[in-house]
Amino acid sequence: MGRITDCFAALRAEHKTALIPFVTAGDPQPAVTVPLLHTLVEWGADIIELGVPFSDPMADGPVIQLASERALAQGVSLTQVLAMVAAFRRTNTTTPVVLMGYLNPLEAMGYTEFAAGARQAGVDGVLMVDSPPDACSDLTDCLVQHDIDPIFLIAPTTTSQRIAQITRVAHGFVYYVALKGVTGAGHLDTASVAAKLTQIRAHTALPVGVGFGIRDAATAQAMAAIADAVVVGSALVTRIAACADQPDQVPVVAGTFLAELRAAIDNPSRSLQDTC
Template sequence: MSVSSTASASGRIDRRFAALKAEGRAGLVTFVMAGDPDHDTALAILKGLPAAGADLIELGMPFTDPMADGPAIQAAGLRALGQGAGMVSTLDLVRGFRRGDAETPMVLMGYYNPIYSYGVDRFLADARAAGVDGLIIVDLPPEEDAELCLPALAAGVNFVRLTTPTTDDARLPAVLTNTSGFVYYVSITGITGAASASAATIQAAVDRLRRHTSLPVAVGFGINTPEQAASVARIGDAAVVGSAIVRQIERNLDADGRPGPGLVDAVLGFVRSLAAGVRNARK
């Protein structure tokens, strides 16, 4: 792997946040599960996300025991697994997306077990070649950086860390060490898709994070409407929406769990409404 190619991939996230700063607005980060509700539909959604207003994309890696996820994302993972999704098909989705989009940052999000099973070195090589820019691995604390974080950084793949309302000032330096790309602030305690935090609470948390890091701060969990996305976009550098998008997929399945004819348009239409909220938030 050449130094120049490594810099090119790892730079997508930096370039995107720099462009957002120049525009004077926050970004919209969208989460979808790889292979949900099937491979072809998932690829169609992925390909449509940037034009619908997604500035960065998180792609979930299906896993059988997603302990931090709420019912919507758990169900999405089960639908994907039921269609045979796995690491090979997840990386194939990234390759398919990259054939038409060389600039939108793509971050894989999930748990360490599927990566460990695939093989860390093999995974990083294949992810890097496919066009993955970063990883969010929710069950690897800083004490385990040698497992994946440090090898990922060496391979030119950003390692994005989660911080939460319970991450105090004593813990933050450890959490932020080796973090790159951006910091993901989980605005509530508990699972994905739960209730929202107040703007004042988020503001205080983001202010505290910014005293510890110069990295962009993306805020997620509990953002379900364009109005909530706009509220977060006035505070953070990006608003992250996952469960609400995944629920749009679920609502457009037929009785047998197959995608209805309007599913992709419904999902992308919802993303456009979120993007409008985010883009108009500071005007």
């Protein structure tokens, strides 16, 4: 069993929902990332999603596009991202790390070399946004051979037939994209998300995380009530971007925000409607 599976099993025993922050590796500065990851764990992250910067992030909204641009401007490569994970692992051997990004940097490195390097660095899962399972089975096979969980997206437009196809090859957890749009967009409709989660759970016993559109404590709390994990990306990256000029402030700002979300999802009875 991998770290991701262990993590969800432990949370399930405590009746807790996983909190998964997303940050882009190297944003706003490469030196900030490893301390930032430790801070996120300290303030309540159960799993880390680490964005691999890419020049053409087609599924991302402006917030994460700009985070990618900031990282790339400092030359952050996939090799460096793996080195960051390895550095994080020196003092944290339990929190799962999922790499999220686009296929081409992996193509350039070569799937086998990437999977071996990622495994050695301590990566637990890989989610390639532009690579649904039917697009690239050779990457999936390669990851599984190296004991890395291939994580896949399910969207509002995904048919029942595709859900069956995706959950057959998914490991670790599946990631439900809560809205039609890019990261950081739109408004969540809790009822329709709940209905889709029911449909997904009819196909798989894997935990289901929800992301895209979780912007604050209230939306995190609403999603945590129906999902096994909530992913927060753009809302967190916005706060990181706001202190890009004072990188030493990044961990505390991000940690404070994460603590709010943690409190909200762990206390489902506390109403947040008034404070938002």
